Amino acid sequence: xxxxxxxPQEISGNELVLTDQRARHIHxxxxxxxGDNLRVGVLNGPMGTGRIMSMALGRVHLRLRLDTAPxxxxxxxxxxxxxxxxxxxxxxxxxVTLGVNHIYLINANRVEKSFFSSAxxxxxxxxxxxxxxxxxxxxxxxxxxxxxxxxxxxxxxILPPVLARRGGGRIVAHPDGGAVIPxxxxxxxxxxxxxxxxxxxxxxxxxxxxxxxxxxxxxxIMRVDTAVPALMAQVNMAxxxxxxxxxxx
Amino acid sequence: xxxxxxxPQEISGNELVLTDQRARHIHxxxxxxxGDNLRVGVLNGPMGTGRIMSMALGRVHLRLRLDTAPxxxxxxxxxxxxxxxxxxxxxxxxxVTLGVNHIYLINANRVEKSFFSSAxxxxxxxxxxxxxxxxxxxxxxxxxxxxxxxxxxxxxxILPPVLARRGGGRIVAHPDGGAVIPxxxxxxxxxxxxxxxxxxxxxxxxxxxxxxxxxxxxxxIMRVDTAVPALMAQVNMAxxxxxxxxxxx
Numbered sequence: 314x315x316x317x318x319x320x321p322q323e324i325s326g327n328e329l330v331l332t333d334q335r336a337r338h339i340h341x342x343x344x345x346x347x348g349d350n351l352r353v354g355v356l357n358g359p360m361g362t363g364r365i366m367s368m369a370l371g372r373v374h375l376r377l378r379l380d381t382a383p384x385x386x387x388x389x390x391x392x393x394x395x396x397x398x399x400x401x402x403x404x405x406x407x408x409v410t411l412g413v414n415h416i417y418l419i420n421a422n423r424v425e426k427s428f429f430s431s432a433x434x435x436x437x438x439x440x441x442x443x444x445x446x447x448x449x450x451x452x453x454x455x456x457x458x459x460x461x462x463x464x465x466x467x468x469x470x471i472l473p474p475v476l477a478r479r480g481g482g483r484i485v486a487h488p489d490g491g492a493v494i495p496x497x498x499x500x501x502x503x504x505x506x507x508x509x510x511x512x513x514x515x516x517x518x519x520x521x522x523x524x525x526x527x528x529x530x531x532x533x534i535m536r537v538d539t540a541v542p543a544l545m546a547q548v549n550m551a552x553x554x555x556x557x558x559x560x561x562x
Numbered sequence: 563x564x565x566x567x568x569x570p571q572e573i574s575g576n577e578l579v580l581t582d583q584r585a586r587h588i589h590x591x592x593x594x595x596x597g598d599n600l601r602v603g604v605l606n607g608p609m610g611t612g613r614i615m616s617m618a619l620g621r622v623h624l625r626l627r628l629d630t631a632p633x634x635x636x637x638x639x640x641x642x643x644x645x646x647x648x649x650x651x652x653x654x655x656x657x658v659t660l661g662v663n664h665i666y667l668i669n670a671n672r673v674e675k676s677f678f679s680s681a682x683x684x685x686x687x688x689x690x691x692x693x694x695x696x697x698x699x700x701x702x703x704x705x706x707x708x709x710x711x712x713x714x715x716x717x718x719x720i721l722p723p724v725l726a727r728r729g730g731g732r733i734v735a736h737p738d739g740g741a742v743i744p745x746x747x748x749x750x751x752x753x754x755x756x757x758x759x760x761x762x763x764x765x766x767x768x769x770x771x772x773x774x775x776x777x778x779x780x781x782x783i784m785r786v787d788t789a790v791p792a793l794m795a796q797v798n799m800a801x802x803x804x805x806x807x808x809x810x811x
Contacts, residue, residue, distance in 0.1 A: 315783050386782050407788045492802065530795075532633050533699040534564050539791050540654045546779075547793035548798045551662065560782040 314338055314448045317353045317363065319529045329363060329375045336373040339365070343371075352554050353377055354453035383453040387412030387528070389545060390479065392472075394421040394508035395460075396537045398431040404444050404541050408456075409446020411545045414501075415457035415474075420464045423510040429462055448510075468519045476503065476524065481553070483525040486544055487517055488532075495526025496551040504548050506540055563587055563697045566602045566612065573604070578612060578624045585622040588599055588614070594622075603702035605691040632702040636661030637750045637801050638794060639728065641721075643670040644709075645786045647680040648684035651691050653790050657705075658695020660794045663728075664706035665751075666721075669713045678711050717768045724751065725773065731801070732774040735793055736766055737781075744775025745800040753797050755789055 317335055332340070339345050347365050353375065354360035360383055363375035391408055395418045408416060419433065420426075426540070432438045461467040476483065477503055481501030484494060488511065496502055505520060512520075517527065530544060564585055580588070585804040588594050596614050603609035603653065609632055612624035640657055644650070644667045657665060667677075667683065681687045692704055717771075725732065731751030733743060737760065745751055754769060766776065779793060 410782060410784055410788050411792060412782055425771060449785060452782065493806075494799075498676060533661055533701065535659055536698060539622045539659050541659060542788050542791040543795035550743075550796045557742075 314342070315352060316360065316448050316451045316453075318356055318444060318447055318453060319353060319451075320356055321358060321432070324377065327377045329353070329377055331373045332371060336371050339373050340368065340370075351354055351375070352451060353379070353501050354383065354447075354451070355379060357454055359383070360451070360453055384412070384451075385487065386454060387414045387456070388417060388481075389413050389548060390415045390417070390475075390481075390501075390503045391418045391535075391541070391545070392419060392503060392505040393541070394419060394506065394512070395424050395428050395434065396508065397428055398433040400536075400538050401428075401433060401439070403538050405439055405442035406446045406449065407538070407542045407546065409452075410450045411542060411549070412450065412452070413456045413545070414522055415459070417459055419461040419467050421508050421516055422513040423508040429460070434460060434509070463520070468516075468523055472523060479544065481505075482548075483518065483520075483530050484548060485512070485520040485524065485525040486530055486540065487527050487531050489517075490527030490529035492529060492531075494528050494548055494551040496548065496555050497526075500552055500556050501518070502552055504544060504547050506544060509537060563591070564601060565609065565697050565702075567605055567693060567696055567702060568602060570607060571697055572627065576626045578602070578626055579603075580622045580624070581620060585620055588622050589617065589619075600624070601700060603630070603632065603696075603700070604628060605702055605810050606704060608632070609700070609702055628664045633661070634664045634762055635703060636705070636762070637730075638662050638797060639664045639666070639724075639730075639750075639752045640790070640794070641666045641668060641752060641754035642786075642790070643668060643755065643761070644673045644677050644683065645757065646674070646677055647682040649785075650677075650682060651686070652787050654688055654691035655695045655698065656787070656791045657794065658692050658701075659699045659792060660798070661699065661701070662705045662794070664708070664710055666710060668710040668716050670757050670765055671713075671762040672757040675690040678709070683709060713765065713769070716774055717765075720774060723750055723756050728752075731797075732769075732772065733777050733797060734761070734766065734769040735762055735779055735789065736776050737778050738766075739778035741778060742776075743777050743797055743800040744761030745797065745804050746775075748800055749805050751801055755786065755791060755793060758786060 348364050350362045354365035359379040360381045361379035364375050366374045391413050481499045482497030483503050485505040599611045600611035607631045610628035612626050615623045641661045703769040730748045731746030732752050750796040
């Protein structure tokens with residue numbers, strides 16, 4: 314935990330008292346003493362330091378100095394065919410660590426339908442893994458996450474207005490694609506990553522109809538928990554290059 | 563398991579009989595039947611298909627057709643400050659999945675010394691995770707792996723002749739670096755990734771003295787199991803771009 318995240322309503326003036334697992338973490342894992350400074354951030358707000366004024370078992374009193382803006386909003390939206398729950402936990406942390414604006418967990422032909430009824434997906438269990446990613450990355454902006462149990466309404470009805478509103482490149486990863494990321498020259502992008510076994514032809518056609526360019530990460534078959542950080546990092550790099558190297562005029 | 567890997571001496575003519583966990587995997591996980599074809603590869607050799615001629619409990623007889631070359635040798639050598647064993651397992655699979663020529667597991671100031679005496683590191687337990695990566699990626703070239711318990715002899719004595727022999731870019735990841743990967747315009751590179759908490763100044767100075775350029779992946783703090791696939795993917799992309807876009811003459 315590189316950042317203690319707090320809710321705005323937990324702060325009174327510049328004072329913060331923690332009595333839950335964050336207090337225990339400060340005691341037992343970080344092994345802090347009164348007088349130590351910790352990185353603290355307000356959910357969807359500023360970050361800074363918290364100076365430990367006093368500590369007792371299960372209770373930590375901090376005085377805050379919130380003078381730092383969180384990192385810039387992430388450039389990427391991730392569309393992910395729902396992976397198996399044990400893998401989804403790790404992927405959510407990784408995606409938020411690398412920076413993601415919104416995560417769309419969607420159905421696809423090769424997604425096992427039972428994954429949608431897991432507690433992680435159906436009962437909001439995913440939320441704690443977004444926080445873990447923010448705590449790791451030192452960021453306070455929590456990404457959006459939405460779950461779409463039917464592929465066709467998602468790609469035909471839900472996605473197009475979002476694409477129109479947010480703009481940016483549209484990239485779907487698939488073995489039959491080109492070797493260059495179709496980032497579109499913008500500073501933002503939507504990246505779609507398929508299930509184990511890949512997208513089926515119908516799904517690729519639907520992505521293409523929605524304006525997505527197909528990118529092939531190469532001949533090596535990746536598990537989804539390797540593909541997500543690898544492809545996110547590559548698209549982020551392509552976006553940064555597009556910003557640094559505008560087209561000749 | 564996307565590829566069954568066999569040793570050359572297991573094959574007799576074009577015939578292969580498996581009686582170990584690979585046979586059980588074909589039975590129980592892949593649920594194959596006689597007549598089915600499987601992807602088979604010879605360690606450090608060709609790949610192709612194996613047709614199941616007969617199956618009995620714990621015994622599978624395959625007829626091989628090995629007519630495919632493995633993917634091109636990976637462009638990257640990875641120098642990795644030894645992570646904690648549970649994380650190392652996952653990282654080895656990810657690195658081999660993405661493609662790595664040689665993995666140097668090295669000491670650093672912020673590496674816990676006890677990690678070197680784990681069974682995974684000290685007793686060759688790492689080897690099965692290289693195989694898992696090859697089985698995932700569909701590759702037969704097993705990367706080299708070496709373990710270096712002392713940082714200074716590694717960077718001063720062991721690494722320089724390797725760098726001179728193999729050539730290519732030299733990149734060390736560190737927050738104080740530049741935003742562009744110093745890939746050096748070549749088609750190969752050495753990539754060095756530090757421990758949790760990062761490299762110390764002395765280590766960065768030693769890498770720089772060995773010709774490494776410092777690259778910063780940005781302000782977000784990554785765990786090593788996110789940093790390895792993200793940075794490997796970015797360096798691979800930079801190398802591919804260097805090959806596609808030679809400097810103007």
